[in-house]
Amino acid sequence: MSTSQVEDREAHRPVLQLRMRVNDESVQLRCEPRTSLADALRKDLGLTGTHLSCEHGVCGACTVLIDGTPQRSCITLAASCDGARVTTIEGYADDAVMADLRQAFHTQHALQCGYCTPGMLCTARDIVLRLPGPDSERVRNELAGNICRCTGYVGIVNAIQLVLQHKQDGALPMPQSTTGLTSNPGLAQQATSEIQDWPSFAFDGVEQWLRVDRELDFAIPAQALWQRVADLALVARCLPGASISQLVGSRAIGEMQIRFGPMQAQFAMRAELSLQPALQQGEMRAEGSDRRSGTLVQTQMSYQVLSHATGSRLRYDLRFRLAGPLAQFSRNALVNDYVSEMSRIFGQNLQRADSAEAVAQLPAETPSLWRIVWRRVTRWLQG
Amino acid sequence: MKPVAFNWQRATDLPQALRARADGALCIAGGQSLGPMLNLRLVQPQSLLEVRQLAAMRATNLLQGRLRIGAAVTHAEIEDGVLPDTTQGMLRYVARNIAYRAIRNRGTLGGSLAHCDPAADWVNALTALGAQVILQNAKQERRLSMPEFVRGPFHTALQSDEMLLAVELPAFTTALRWGYYKICAKVGEFADAIGVVVSDPGLGWHCVLSGAIEARPLLVQGVTDLLQQPLPAAEVVRLRLGQALQEQLPNAEAVFVHRHVVALQRALMQCLAQPGGTADQAVTKKPESA
Numbered sequence: 001m002s003t004s005q006v007e008d009r010e011a012h013r014p015v016l017q018l019r020m021r022v023n024d025e026s027v028q029l030r031c032e033p034r035t036s037l038a039d040a041l042r043k044d045l046g047l048t049g050t051h052l053s054c055e056h057g058v059c060g061a062c063t064v065l066i067d068g069t070p071q072r073s074c075i076t077l078a079a080s081c082d083g084a085r086v087t088t089i090e091g092y093a094d095d096a097v098m099a100d101l102r103q104a105f106h107t108q109h110a111l112q113c114g115y116c117t118p119g120m121l122c123t124a125r126d127i128v129l130r131l132p133g134p135d136s137e138r139v140r141n142e143l144a145g146n147i148c149r150c151t152g153y154v155g156i157v158n159a160i161q162l163v164l165q166h167k168q169d170g171a172l173p174m175p176q177s178t179t180g181l182t183s184n185p186g187l188a189q190q191a192t193s194e195i196q197d198w199p200s201f202a203f204d205g206v207e208q209w210l211r212v213d214r215e216l217d218f219a220i221p222a223q224a225l226w227q228r229v230a231d232l233a234l235v236a237r238c239l240p241g242a243s244i245s246q247l248v249g250s251r252a253i254g255e256m257q258i259r260f261g262p263m264q265a266q267f268a269m270r271a272e273l274s275l276q277p278a279l280q281q282g283e284m285r286a287e288g289s290d291r292r293s294g295t296l297v298q299t300q301m302s303y304q305v306l307s308h309a310t311g312s313r314l315r316y317d318l319r320f321r322l323a324g325p326l327a328q329f330s331r332n333a334l335v336n337d338y339v340s341e342m343s344r345i346f347g348q349n350l351q352r353a354d355s356a357e358a359v360a361q362l363p364a365e366t367p368s369l370w371r372i373v374w375r376r377v378t379r380w381l382q383g
Numbered sequence: 384m385k386p387v388a389f390n391w392q393r394a395t396d397l398p399q400a401l402r403a404r405a406d407g408a409l410c411i412a413g414g415q416s417l418g419p420m421l422n423l424r425l426v427q428p429q430s431l432l433e434v435r436q437l438a439a440m441r442a443t444n445l446l447q448g449r450l451r452i453g454a455a456v457t458h459a460e461i462e463d464g465v466l467p468d469t470t471q472g473m474l475r476y477v478a479r480n481i482a483y484r485a486i487r488n489r490g491t492l493g494g495s496l497a498h499c500d501p502a503a504d505w506v507n508a509l510t511a512l513g514a515q516v517i518l519q520n521a522k523q524e525r526r527l528s529m530p531e532f533v534r535g536p537f538h539t540a541l542q543s544d545e546m547l548l549a550v551e552l553p554a555f556t557t558a559l560r561w562g563y564y565k566i567c568a569k570v571g572e573f574a575d576a577i578g579v580v581v582s583d584p585g586l587g588w589h590c591v592l593s594g595a596i597e598a599r600p601l602l603v604q605g606v607t608d609l610l611q612q613p614l615p616a617a618e619v620v621r622l623r624l625g626q627a628l629q630e631q632l633p634n635a636e637a638v639f640v641h642r643h644v645v646a647l648q649r650a651l652m653q654c655l656a657q658p659g660g661t662a663d664q665a666v667t668k669k670p671e672s673a
Contacts, residue, residue: 013388014390014391016391033389033390033391033431034386034387036385039385055422057418057419063485070488071485071488072415072418072485072486074418074422075419075422076418076489077414079393079433080433123485126484141570142484144483144571145482145484146483233444233445233446234446236444243438243439243441244442245441245442245453246443246465246466247443247445254442257396355447359446360517360526360551361524
C-alpha cells in the first residue's frame with residue numbers, strides 16, 4: 001500500500017461532461033461518474049434546496065422531478081441524467097399547483113423544521129396531479145416514502161387534501177405541458193394517453209413517395225398467414241431492426257433501427273394498423289423521427305393475403321418518405337435494395353414464426369451492406 | 384456516503400452492451416437497489432454499464448397470450464397499466480405496492496430480479512406466476528424458470544457475461560385468480576412475510592408460495608386442495624398451512640411460521656374472493672404442448 005497508488009487512482013479518475021435541462025435552463029456539468037444527482041445539483045449548480053438526509057433512498061428529502069416524475073436524487077447518478085430534464089424545489093416559480101401547495105402547507109402547518117419540505121412538496125404535487133380523489137389513508141400511504149419527524153403528518157395530509165379539493169372544484173389551473181414543467185403524472189401515463197389520443201395519421205401526397213411493391217410466397221395456408229400479419233407485435237418482431245415498447249390495441253410505440261454502412265439511425269416510431277379481415281387486407285401507417293439526425297420518416301404499407309400454389313402469397317405496396325438530413329442520401333437504388341433485403345428477411349422470419357418458441361428464437365438479422373453491394377455487383381456482371 | 388470511484392458508460396446497443404458486460408462491467412438500470420449499495424460501499428465496482436434506455440431491454444409484447452416484459456420496464460409503468468394485462472390485475476397490484484412512487488418511477492423489473500433480494504416483490508410474484516427469465520450473452524439466449532434463476536438471497540444464475548433481457552409469462556386464461564399479501568412494518572418497507580397464491584385452472588397452474596423467508600421463495604407443497612371452494616374453517620386452514628411450512632422449514636421459529644401462515648392465509652382468502660372466469664373463456668389459446 002503506497003500513496004502513489006492512491007495518487008494514481010486520483011489521477012486517472014474519469015470525468016464526464018454532462019448536459020441537462022435543470023429548472024428549464026440548459027446546463028453543462030463536469031463531474032465524476034460516481035457523483036449523485038443530488039451532489040451535482042447542490043455542489044455544482046448551487047441548488048441547495050434539494051436536501052440530503054439518509055442517502056440511500058428511504059427518507060425522501062432529496063426527491064426531485066426527473067423527466068417529469070418524482071425520483072430520488074441521492075441514489076440516481078448524475079451521469080444517468082445526461083440529457084434529462086430535472087426540476088428542483090427552486091424551479092416551480094410558474095407552477096400553479098405548487099403555488100397552491102405552498103400556501104396550503106403554510107396555512108395547515110405542514111412543516112416545522114422544513115428539512116423534509118422540498119421532497120415532501122415534490123411528492124405532494126405528484127399526488128395532486130396523478131391520483132383521482134384519493135382519501136386521506138391513500139394520501140398517507142403515498143407519503144410513506146417521505147419521512148417527516150416534526151409534524152406527525154396531520155398538517156401535511158390536510159394541506160394536500162385542501163389542494164385536492166381545489167382541484168376537484170376546478171379552482172386550480174392544471175399546468176400545461178408547454179410550460180417546460182411536466183404537467184403530467186408520469187412518463188408512463190403520458191405515453192399511454194399519447195398512444196390513445198394521437199389522431200389517425202393523415203398523409204398527403206402519398207403517390208409521390210418512394211415506392212416498393214413486392215410479393216412474398218409462403219408455404220402455409222392463407223388463413224395462417226393472415227393471422228400472422230394481422231398481429232402487430234408479431235409483424236414488428238419479424239421486421240429487422242424494429243421493436244415495440246408499448247402496444248395498445250392496434251397502435252404501437254417503438255423503435256426502428258436502420259444501419260446502412262456507416263450511417264445509423266434510430267427512429268422513434270408510432271404505428272397504427274387497420275385491418276379488413278373479410279378481405280384479408282390491411283394497412284399500416286407509421287411515422288417517426290431519428291433524434292440524432294432529426295430525420296423524419298413516414299410510411300404507409302397496404303397489404304393483402306392471397307391463396308397461392310405454394311400455400312399463400314403476401315402482396316404489399318410500401319410507400320415511404322424521408323425528410324431531413326438522412327434524406328440527402330439520395331441513392332434511391334441503394335435504398336430500394338435495402339428495403340428489398342429487409343423484405344426478404346421479414347418474409348423468412350414470418351415463415352418461421354409458427355410458434356412462440358420459434359418467434360423467440362428469430363435471429364436478429366439486419367440487412368447487410370455487403371450482401372446488397374454484392375448483389376449489385378453480380379447484377380452488373382450479369383449485364 | 385459516497386461510492387468508490389468507478390468508470391461509467393451508457394450502453395448504445397445490445398451487442399456493445401454485451402461486449403462491455405463480458406469485459407466485466409456491472410449493469411445498472413434504475414439503480415434503486417444498486418444505488419443505496421454503492422452509497423454504502425457494499426458494492427465497489429470497477430465499471431458500471433447503464434442499460435435502462437436500451438430498446439432491447441424495453442421491448443414488451445404479447446405473442447400468443449404470452450406477455451414478454453422488457454427488463455428495463457419500470458415498476459411505475461406496470462402500475463399505470465401501460466402493459467397489456469394477462470394476469471387479471473396481479474402485475475399492477477404487485478407493482479403498486481413496491482416501495483414508494485419515487486422509487487417505482489426509476490426502479491426496473493429486471494433490476495429487481497437481478498438484485499434478487501429474497502423479500503423483493505417481483506422475485507416472489509413472478510415465481511408464483513411461473514415466469515421465465517430470458518438471459519442473453521454474446522453467443523446465445525437462454526431461458527430459465529424462476530426457481531432455476533433464483534439460487535438464493537442476492538444470488539442468481541446470471542453469468543458474468545450475461546444480461547437479463549426480459550421476463551415472459553405463460554399464456555394465462557381468464558380463469559386466473561390470485562392473492563398477494565405482504566406484511567410490512569411500514570408501507571413501502573421490505574416485507575417481513577409475503578404470501579402468494581396463483582391459480583389458473585384453464586392452464587392447469589396452481590401455486591402457493593411463501594416469500595421473504597431470507598431464502599429462495601418457498602413453493603408450499605401439498606396445500607393446493609385449499610384452492611377448492613368452499614374454504615375450510617380459518618383454524619383448519621391455519622393448521623394445514625402451519626404444518627406444511629413446518630415440514631419444509633423444520634428449523635423455523637414459531638413466530639416466523641405464524642407470520643408467514645397469516646400472509647398465506649390472507650392471500651388465499653383474497654384469491655378465493657375473486658370471481659374467476661372459466662377456462663373456456665380464455666383470452667388466448669393455451670400454448671401448444673411442447
